[in-house]
Amino acid sequence: MSDATTPSTAASGLEVRGLTVRIDRRTILDDVTFTVPPGRRVGVIGASGSGKSMTSLALMGLEPTGATVTGSVRLDGTELVGLPDRERARHRGAGIGMVFQEPGTALDPLRRVGAQIAEPLRLHRGLDRRAAAAAALDLAVSVGLPDPESLLRQYPHQLSGGQRQRICIAMAMAGQPSYLVADEPTTALDVTTEARILELFEGLTAGMVFVTHDLAVLARIADTAVVLDAGRVVEHGSVAGLLAAPQHPATAALVDAARATARRAPRTGGSA
């Protein structure tokens, strides 16, 4: 696999080179290569089981125990693969943040959401309790949460799915990371909420790896994308090009499936 997206200058950007993940001699990810230039959004698409989520976890260094990761993930020139977990943890949240697919389970059910946003604030910015609470409030405002003062005192189950995902985004942005990994962050949301959360992502300045299987979302959020199939990058290029003239059968299948869905439900509709 050669250079995936725009050729980047030496040390800036999130560079993934030959990323390979094996579990018990089974190859889950095989030689995945792409680059996210600072401030740009790169889509990762593929069918279920193509290795999208494993890519996100491996970027964070959160692959399951027993998995071996080889290859290279360079964060603005710093190699992350092979770092001891203690050092890797310092880059999590501060260098790369992550937003998960299911906001219902990505928050600790027993802790108030304000405390969950404050935790990375205290870790990465060294704020004391009060300063962290104030900063959490600012973050809550910046991710568009209504009535943030009282909302931050709530527990996750008291919030709607969209509000929870905004909390998760605030948590991911708390360490002011320059890159964000978003693993299907709108899949669990209804279409109206999805549109609002996508607006929020569009407003963020961080570079982004945006994992999705939804081509409409991809077209809106990213300029370039890589297509994964069975753990390999099978195609890459501009999103417009991929959608207009898919070269690989896996890409073509995704595009066909999206067209079929669009034909069947011309006025979007669905589960709002």
Added chain:
Amino acid sequence: MIRRLLARPTGVFAVVVLGLLVVLAVVSLVWTPQDPFRADPFHQWEPPSPAHWFGTDASGRDIASYLLAGTRTTVLVAVGSGVIASVVGMVLTAIGSLTARWVREGTAVLLDILVAFPTLLTAMLLTAIAGGSLGVVIVSVGLSFGVTIARVARGEIRRIARSDYVTAARASGVGGAGVLFRHLVPNAAPLFTVQLSLAMATAVLAEAGLSYLGYGAGSNTASWGSMLADLQTYIGVHPWSATWPGAAIALVVAALSLLGDAVRDATDPRLTTNDRAAGGGPAPRTPDDPATTSTGVTA
């Protein structure tokens, strides 16, 4: 927390019964209506009266006084076994989930083997070796239940460690200690509480059972179990007398097993806070986790 505990009928029942038990145990240290151990051959099998509230037994001992003196044994057994079970449980859980892989897996196998020994059998085995005393009962029940707790808690810790919210916390930079003390321990605590209260209930049952079988406390220690053993011999003739220790044991065991459930419910924000339902409609409720729901006491 106390207010939330008392908001549920099971909580009220458990708090009232166990509160009364502790108060009576303290009272019995300084006062009992009669000397609980004084035999009086002239007043055998007396019916309840102002002098003998619950009547007297075969050797003329005052049942109420003996029952009262037995509360000390019950409290001692429940608390002692509870303390030992939680210490053993915590240590084994920590070893079984936080250490190097081969230690963890070895511990898991060991726990599976140890758990196969029934609590009561272990206690009888130990009494056979070390002789019958309250201490042996407390230690053996504490050890057995420590193992049971560790086995269940280990699975729970592993489940939580793999959960999305722990992954999300780690993704935001939280390190090992932060994950352990702010996510793993608080989320495993409800299960631990339920198991611990079950352990205490079982300890009371086990002490009664062992004393009943003659393995438990010696004859100079007042115990509801040995009392029940004495009185049930005459149950055909004096049915009311055996009812007292029987009812006392049943009440305390029920209260102890309900206490854990009540405490768990009272500390779960999902059950104690109202849905806010702002913006996108009410959030779906998470169903009760079967892993933390007790099914009953097994001795």
